[in-house]
Each structure stands twice: as structure tokens, then as C-alpha cells.
Amino acid sequence: MPLLKLVPDNTNINFMRWRNLALVLSIIATVASLALVGVKGLNLGVDFVGGQMIRATFSQKIDVEQLRGNVETLNLGEASIQESGGARTYQIRLPKPDGGEAAANRAASQVRAMLGQKYPGSRVDSVETVSGKVSEELATDGALSIALAMVGIAIYIWFRFEWQFGVGALVTLFHDVSMTLGFFALTQLQVDLNVVAAILTIVGYSLNDTVVIYDRIRENLRKFRKMAIVELLNTSLNETLSRTMVTSLSILLALGVLLLFGPDVIFGLTIAIFLGIFVGTYSSIYISSPILVWLGVKPDSFLRSDDKEEAGARA
């Protein structure tokens, strides 16, 4: 049986030819994503704005308006109701109560009681109550952890490679994270703690790809001292293309299965990582690499400084 080859041997795609076009597109996409986040905003879950979320599964399909009406008669503030995952599962979100913790307790019990009475056969899957204080902390921690991961990885790349590579990594991550946030702003899918975990995962895996390509660029810079940088990048990208495809496809296969058959509750987490793998694969080719051209990486970038002087003396 012949082996499956996603990418034929010895490809010679001139990736860098479209680097300026790709740059313009990436900038537009990034700006559009950030603008979307600014204009439409993110649908932040109770984790980040506080309040209560009750997930309930009903024995049959229900009328959302009627459920909203039933919740509103309890006088607990403006409730928002969303279908979630399975067709018969709904999320009831209540704002932070004014009366402190005791009021929040009552709200959950009241909704429980109402559901039991008006919707026999329904079951409450989960109740989450997050106070304003905790949600503020979670939001700060979430933002901080993403920023730290980005900077931490960029610094690591800087140490292992050169500063240009570190900058490239940081810009790539900024692009990937912006796109992911843009996706959540566009779809208005709920952003909860899981999404922060997803973004951190994307940060890790997007760079995984980039690092493999950088590693090959470094190797080729040492090997082909005379090669022009654009040509060298093309060579490196072509050499690693097959690996990029196989690994990305393997991850997408696994995540695709999870999207189709996995638990509903982690749909947001999975879809974010799934899309992040696409974005990460694109950005490691069209952002991480061309940046090295613009930042002036040269074949002698990896010579130690005394080697450089020696090379200069010889020239």
C-alpha cells in the first residue's frame, strides 16, 4: 500500500512572494478583530462579570420566551436565556444581586423551585455563583496569564535564537490572540475561564509550529551562508511544510472528533483551540517568517560576536 503523502517531495513553493499581500491581510484581520472586540464586545460569562448561571436540561424542547417569562416573575433582575450545547439544555443567567450573598442564595433556590414546579422532568445541571470581587480577580488573572505566557515565550525564543526571532514570536502571538478574541466577538460565544485556557493553549501550540520553522531557518542560516534571506526562508518553509501539515492535521483530527462527539460544556474550549490551530499554522508561515526579513536577519546572525569580527577582518 503506498503511503499517504499530504505534501509531495521537494516542493518549491515561493511562499515569500505573497508576503506583502499576506502582511496587509493580516494587519486588516487583526485590526478588524480588535475593532470587533471594541464595538460588539465579548460575551463575558459569570466568571468575569459576576452573577449567577444556572444550566438546566429539560425533558422536551421548551419555549424560551415562556421560560424567560417564568424567570422574570421571580423578580431577580434581567435574566438572559441561551440555548447551550444540546438542544434541550439552556443557560439562565442572572445579574449580580444587590443584597449580597444571601440574596444570591435565594435566587438560585427560587429558580430551582420554579423549574421543578413548572417544568416537571427538568434537571438542574449546574449552578455557578460568582461575586463581583472574585470575577474581577478572575478577569485580571486571565488577562495577566495570557500576557505573561506571550512575553515568557517570546523571551525564551529570544534566548534560544536571536532577538529578531523573539520579536517575531511576540507579533505572531499577538496576531493569533487577537484573531481568537475577534472570533469570540463575532460569534458572541460565551467567554469563560475555559476560553482563557484555550487561548493559552493556542499560544503554546501556535508557537510550537513557529519554533520548528525557526529551528530550520537557524540551521539553514548556518549551512547556506551565501543564500539570500528570502530564498532561505522559502527553502526552510518548504522543508518543514510536510511536518507542518501532518502535525496540524493530526491535531485537527483529534479535536474534530472531540467537537463532534465530546461533552457540550467544553465546546467553546475545543472550537477555540481548533480554530487557533488554523490561525497558528498560517501565522507561523506568513507572520513569524517574513518578520525576520523586515528585522534584517542575516546569515551571520548566528555567529558569535568574535566570529563576526573574524569574518569582518577576513572580508
Place this chain on the structure above:
Amino acid sequence: MLDFPRWKVWSISLVILIGILLAIPSMLPADLKAKYPKFLPSATISLGLDLAGGSQLLLEADTADAAKQRLAAKEEEVTQELRRNEPRIDIGDISTSDGRLSFMVRSPTQVDAAVERMRALTQPVDGLSGQRDWDVQVVDSSRIVLSQTDAGMSKALKDAMTVARDVVRRRIDPQGTKEITVINQGQRRILVQVPGVEDPEALKKLIGQTARLEFKLVDLSADPVQVQQGRAPPGSQILPLADGTGAMAVKRRAMVTGEQLVDAKQTFDQQNGQPVVSIRFNAAGARRFGRVTQENVNKPFAIILDEKILSAPNINEPILGGQAQISGNFTVETANQLAVSLASGKLPVKLNVIEERTVGPDLGKDSIEKGVLASVAATVAVILFMMATYGRFGVYATLGLIVNALLILGIMAVFNASLTLPGIAGFVLTIGAAVDANVLINERIREEQRRGRKVIDALETGYKEAQTAIFDANITNVIAATIMWYFGSGPIRGFAVVLLIGIVTSVFTAVNFTRMLVALWVRKNRPRALKL
């Protein structure tokens, strides 16, 4: 490459064997697990609350309340020391405000002695700096001001949180048999996880009560009109009734407190059959209770819980046996809650629930079923893909993948890590990503072969050159996952743990295990070309 010494083969096999043995208990159904040989490891992966169902509460200490309580205790201590211990020092105008206790020493000649005795009441906080927990100062030559130092406050808070943690545990689980988690988090928080609880209301009621029990005499001299207006005679205070029907003036000084209790349980009143809480005092408490009741027969005695008057029954006769009953419009349930709270001791600080997450048992069950299905299906999909792409080398990668999955389970079992819902996503993601190291190696071997290298040489170079890329690429994931673990809580931590373990095991299996398989095969068969 081919040089694979026997000790290496043995040690790799041993690591994998141990990993598999550790993974097995977690995969066995309950009935088979009972038959599993005892001499083999039996630790299993525990399920996070989001999968097992249960309730998680995050409690935060009300530090203002704690400071108030400490100040009140200090006041008691100070008056005890100066007014009742010899030689007595006459003091007055005691006030507690802005976190400070101040009082006047009536006779100027006794100020120095009073300061001396106040200093003796303070405790050193830590040996190095010589800082003490309270600061004693003299203001306007006759007034003594006690204020708690920062070090004293943080020590008091730390001690209080440790006690509070134990009290919370005793309240939720009086018999000490349940698998609950009660841990201190940060300086002023306690995390409580109770599996299997669907409605945490009862739980919160147990924790919400400080359960500070006091017996005080009712101030019969108080003018009812003034009591209505909230003004108490000197030495007395106005406290609300627990049922919300009014207020009562009681003497400030507590005659007996809950600290002297040894036991409390819910019983029924023998006369009217109402649920009550029966309490028993220790020897000192019993003596004191006996004396106070003896001296105050036919006067009402207020039973105060957390600054609210439960009831104020008349003392009909001296109660000498150290046994008493607390009445106060209880139901069996509320009497029982109070009994548990009293028996477990009072909370040294009021705790507020600031975060609560409860998951019903059915959701978890659904999630596990779907998660297992997805994990198996994802593994099969990746295996087929690997075999189609790399043939024999794909089989090796697949074996590596399976060993990898078992190692992850084994390591999680050993560390008793919790599998959470996001953890399942982490597992599936790792399955997809674990082949990456093998992909890097196989692609490199392909490349080297294309460049015209001989089989052995291509393998050698492939493994060698791929190593730096494998290493660097995985470090980025380690950084992201570590930060996630550090900042994350509960389910997210579960995700980060799976990712971290998965990164380590996937590199191990790719670099050592599949390499060993390849080496053994090449040594035996000496292939002339690699079909790759």
C-alpha cells in the same frame, strides 16, 4: 542509533511497565478492581467536581468582623486583668473604636503599673524582629491606648484561618468519613469541595453561622422606651431578637460562653416536645453556670447566638449538673444545624461565600461517557492517519501514542490528580499533538533519505537533527501550560496538568520508546531502504 545497549532497553521497558501498572486501576470497572491483586499499585485518578458532581465553595474571611471580635476579646482580657487580678487598678471610660482599645486609669500613680501589666499581656509575634502583637501607648498622661500591630494582625488572621479551616471541616463532616476538601487559599480564603452535594444550601447554612454562643443576664432596669430607641443603660447593650420581633437590653458581660461547651446535640423539650439543643459544659463551665444560675434564680437569662437573642427563659432553679437546653423556635433541622455548629466550636472569623459552583451528578456522567468516546475515537483517527502516512514508522508512532496515553493516566493516578472536563479536552489534544515528535523525526528521516543518505545514516541524522526542534517546540507549550496551572483554578488546573504530563510523556515515548523499536527492527532486519 543502532547502538542501543541492553541496559537502555531494559530501563525504558521498565519505565513503561511501571506506567502501565499504574494506569490499570484507573481503567478497571469497580467490580474488577476489587479483584485486582493487592500487591500492585491501586491508586486511581480522581474525578474533578465537574465530572463527579458536587459543590465547591470559596469562603472569604470578613476581616473587619475578625478585628472587631479580637478587640472585644482584648477588652475582656484587659478588664479581667486590671479589675479582678490583684492589685486592682481602677479603670473607666473604656472604648473600642477605629480598631483601638482605650481606657482611663483613674489614679495617676497607677498608670505605669497598668502599662506594665498591659505589656505583659502582649505576645511576641516573631522572634527575630522582637515585634509584639499589640502596641501599648499612653496618651494625655492617664489614658492607655492598645492597638494591634500589622504583624499582630496578620498572625491573628493566620491563626484564625487555620482554626476556621478545621471548624469548617468538622461542621461539614462531623464523623470525618467523607472525601471532602477543605484547604486554606491565600491569606484569607478557604476552598471547600464536597462531592455528591446537589443543593449546597444546607452546606452554606452550616458554614454561614459563626456560632458564638453567649449567656448574658437580661437588664431588667432598662427603660422599655429607651430600649426601643436603641439606647442601653451603662454596662448593657441592646441586642435584636433572632425572630426579628424586637430587641432586648442585656448586660454586656457574658456570664458563660460557648467556649466552655464539650458537647451539643439536637433533642426535644420534655415538656412541650419542641426541638431544642442540649448542651453540656466542661467542669469549669458547669461550675460557673451553676453559680450564675444560683445567684439569679427567677431572673431571665438571655441565650445569644451570633449577637442575636435566641430566647431569654427564666431561671427557675439553679442548674448545677452542667447540662442545659437552648430553646428558640427551632425546627428539627435548624436545631440540628446549631448543634453541629456548637459542637464543632465557633468560627474565629465570619466567613462569606464569594464563589459557588455546583454540578449535578447527571451532567458529569454524560460528560464522562462522551469524553471517553471522544478520546477513543480521536486515538483511532490519529492512529489510522499515522499508519497511512508513515507505514511501519506510523505503527511505531502509534505504539508510542498508546504507551503515551497509558503513561499519562499512570502519572495522574500516582499524583492523585483530578480529571476534569477541560482535562478531557487536554487529553484529546495531547493525543493529537503527541505524534508531533514522531512526525518531526520521520519527516527528517524522509528528507535525509531523499538527500541520498543510506538507511542507517538517515536514521541517525533524522533522530539527531530533530532533537533541538522537538525540545524547543515543547518548551513553548511547557511555558504556556505552567502559567495556566499557576493562575488557573479547579477545572483549568486539571487541563494544565494533563497538558504538562502529556508533553513530558510524549517526548519520552518519541525520543526513547519509538527509537528503541526502530533500532531493534533495523538491527534485526538490516533494511536496504526505508519505506517512508
